[in-house]
Amino acid sequence: xxxxxxxxGLTREFTVRAGLRRTRxxxxxxxxxxxxxxxxxxYIGANGAGKSTTIxxxxxxxxxxxxxVLTCGLRPVQDRRRLARHVGVVFGQRSQLWWDLxxxxxFGILAAIHRLDxxxxxxxxxxxxxxxxxxxxxxxxxxxxxxxxxxRAEIAAALLHSPRLVILDEPTIGxxxxxxxxxxxxxxxxxxxxxxxxxxxxxxxxxxxxxxDRVLVIDHGKLAYDGTLDGLSRRVxxxxxLVVDLTAPTPDLLDIPGTTHLxxxxxxxxxxxxxxxxHTTAAQVLTAVNQRVEVRDLSVEEPDIEDVVRRVYAGSRR
Amino acid sequence: xAEPVVHQGSVGPVTRLAPYRAVLAARVRAQRSYRSNFxxxxxxxxxxxxxxxxxxxxxxxxxxxxxxxxxxQILLVFGIADFSFALADxxxxxxxxxxxxxxxxxxxxxxxxxxxxxxQLITSEISLRRLSRAGLGVxxxxxxxxxxxxxxxxxxxxxxxxxxxxxxxxxxxxxxxAAGLQFFLVSGAELTNAFVxxxxxxxxxPAAVWSRPIKVVFGFLFPMAFTAYLPALELLGLxxxxxxxxxxxxxxxxxxxxxxxxxLGTWRVGxxxxxxxxx
Numbered sequence: 001x002x003x004x005x006x007x008x009g010l011t012r013e014f015t016v017r018a019g020l021r022r023t024r025x026x027x028x029x030x031x032x033x034x035x036x037x038x039x040x041x042x043y044i045g046a047n048g049a050g051k052s053t054t055i056x057x058x059x060x061x062x063x064x065x066x067x068x069v070l071t072c073g074l075r076p077v078q079d080r081r082r083l084a085r086h087v088g089v090v091f092g093q094r095s096q097l098w099w100d101l102x103x104x105x106x107f108g109i110l111a112a113i114h115r116l117d118x119x120x121x122x123x124x125x126x127x128x129x130x131x132x133x134x135x136x137x138x139x140x141x142x143x144x145x146x147x148x149x150x151x152r153a154e155i156a157a158a159l160l161h162s163p164r165l166v167i168l169d170e171p172t173i174g175x176x177x178x179x180x181x182x183x184x185x186x187x188x189x190x191x192x193x194x195x196x197x198x199x200x201x202x203x204x205x206x207x208x209x210x211x212x213d214r215v216l217v218i219d220h221g222k223l224a225y226d227g228t229l230d231g232l233s234r235r236v237x238x239x240x241x242l243v244v245d246l247t248a249p250t251p252d253l254l255d256i257p258g259t260t261h262l263x264x265x266x267x268x269x270x271x272x273x274x275x276x277x278x279h280t281t282a283a284q285v286l287t288a289v290n291q292r293v294e295v296r297d298l299s300v301e302e303p304d305i306e307d308v309v310r311r312v313y314a315g316s317r318r
Numbered sequence: 319x320a321e322p323v324v325h326q327g328s329v330g331p332v333t334r335l336a337p338y339r340a341v342l343a344a345r346v347r348a349q350r351s352y353r354s355n356f357x358x359x360x361x362x363x364x365x366x367x368x369x370x371x372x373x374x375x376x377x378x379x380x381x382x383x384x385x386x387x388x389x390x391q392i393l394l395v396f397g398i399a400d401f402s403f404a405l406a407d408x409x410x411x412x413x414x415x416x417x418x419x420x421x422x423x424x425x426x427x428x429x430x431x432x433x434x435x436x437x438q439l440i441t442s443e444i445s446l447r448r449l450s451r452a453g454l455g456v457x458x459x460x461x462x463x464x465x466x467x468x469x470x471x472x473x474x475x476x477x478x479x480x481x482x483x484x485x486x487x488x489x490x491x492x493x494x495x496a497a498g499l500q501f502f503l504v505s506g507a508e509l510t511n512a513f514v515x516x517x518x519x520x521x522x523x524p525a526a527v528w529s530r531p532i533k534v535v536f537g538f539l540f541p542m543a544f545t546a547y548l549p550a551l552e553l554l555g556l557x558x559x560x561x562x563x564x565x566x567x568x569x570x571x572x573x574x575x576x577x578x579x580x581x582l583g584t585w586r587v588g589x590x591x592x593x594x595x596x597x
Contacts, residue, residue: 014594061429063593077593084432096427100348112340113431115333 401455
């Protein structure tokens with residue numbers, strides 16, 4: 001099977017004018033990678049690393065300065081209109097819905113835009129409305145929706161024509177924990193049911209951990225890492241943090257195996273322990289703590305994506 | 319994988335236009351759903367039209383003849399120009415939303431849909447409030463045709479129809495040209511509006527009184543003189559100034575074609591600039 005995305009030496013430069021001086025800025029620098037059909041890829045990097053520029057070149061919005069790109073086997077710029085039938089894009093920050101129309105009506109228009117057969121459009125809309133739980137607000141104008149409701153509607157809008165490739169740019173930004181969870185579950189279902197390929201940019205490590213089986217890290221337009229999330233954690237030694245609320249004030253837990261004590265609060269009632277998922281598990285750490293003192297509550301902090309990215313950058317420049 | 323059922327291959331014009339029709343129908347519904355708002359819009363648009371007409375009337379209250387035209391004669395020029403501009407504005411006027419789309423990044427959404435970007439921009443909205451303005455234009459034309467002594471013939475009827483169609487197309491091209499330039503200009507709407515609305519205003523005037531630079535810009539570059547003035551000359555049986563003989567009235571379709579050539583060229587270059595493909 002042909003790959004869904006194939007780039008070779010993909011490069012994009014911009015002319016930046018600062019006063020009278022013009023400089024060329026290389027936003028994407030000789031990017032070469034391949035995404036096979038059915039993969040779920042997290043595309044991460046700091047702000048301004050070149051993520052959006054890459055997405056725009058994949059979808060035919062921007063013309064590459066150099067290099068080759070094939071998306072769904074098509075040349076994005078030349079075959080833009082044909083490619084649009086196979087790709088769905090969700091921009092977390094910009095809407096493709098009609099703000100003054102009811103959500104349901106937006107779906108009707110989009111079905112016409114993609115020239116979906118009437119029966120197919122109805123079936124697909126029903127499926128998305130049902131799985132994204134949008135039934136209650138289908139007749140509400142888009143401008144009156146909450147952010148979580150609107151994001152679900154945006155995703156349905158991008159998926160209405162059953163694209164083979166779905167690109168999500170910061171899909172969970174600003175969402176509460178429950179809405180994030182729902183969205184992730186939906187995307188996993190969609191992948192299982194239709195074999196959809198996912199490419200997502202995000203600042204949320206949770207998105208990557210739950211949705212993606214492969215991570216691409218981009219730094220100053222260059223590919224800094226390509227592999228699994230576990231491999232990434234191994235490479236940069238990312239530690240997770242277990243936060244325990246204890247029933248009694250306890251001296252600092254300095255000698256729990258496989259952990260580093262990060263700090264205590266409220267006289268030892270709350271303590272933060274960093275551990276490396278390679279050497280121990282959250283359960284083992286918890287058991288060890290529980291033998292010392294009873295744990296009332298706990299939470300696990302995911303590694304911060306910015307932190308991971310910084311470490312990859314530091315590693316790749318060394 | 320479940321492929322969507324999509325109409326493929328050669329499709330008829332009905333199917334090809336279905337996407338645009340769906341958007342426009344929804345825009346019409348949206349505007350009508352705010353009924354009182356819509357009526358106020360219609361009313362205010364009409365009021366502005368009357369004020370502009372009053373301006374012409376007051377002018378003629380003092381001079382009686384301007385550029386060889388009397389008031390009822392200039393009413394014909396005003397009517398043709400105002401009606402065609404209102405129609406162009408109705409279908410193309412919202413192209414000046416492009417700077418907003420560019421700033422918000424929502425133009426990218428058009429690139430992700432399987433239609434030409436310009437066609438999507440044109441059909442993204444329809445400004446129904448311009449209907450009242452078009453009505454004023456029709457009213458002016460009808461009154462002017464009744465009050466003027468016109469030697470009717472089949473050719474003159476054909477010329478009137480041809481003029482209205484060409485003038486609408488010419489004004490529409492002006493909107494598209496202005497949109498194409500927005501890709502280059504940071505806040506260019508003011509600059510292009512000077513040509514779009516300046517052009518509209520020039521079109522309602524007898525070109526004989528224009529100064530030399532205006533003659534160049536609105537006589538030929540943006541052929542505003544061809545929209546209403548020249549057809550009116552021919553309908554009224556007037557000779558016209560030396561540099562613009564009435565016989566040129568039959569060239570109005572050429573003026574429309576020239577305008578569209580310029581508009582589409584500007585749009586193309588603008589798109590290429592936006593996509594960064596050089597140009």
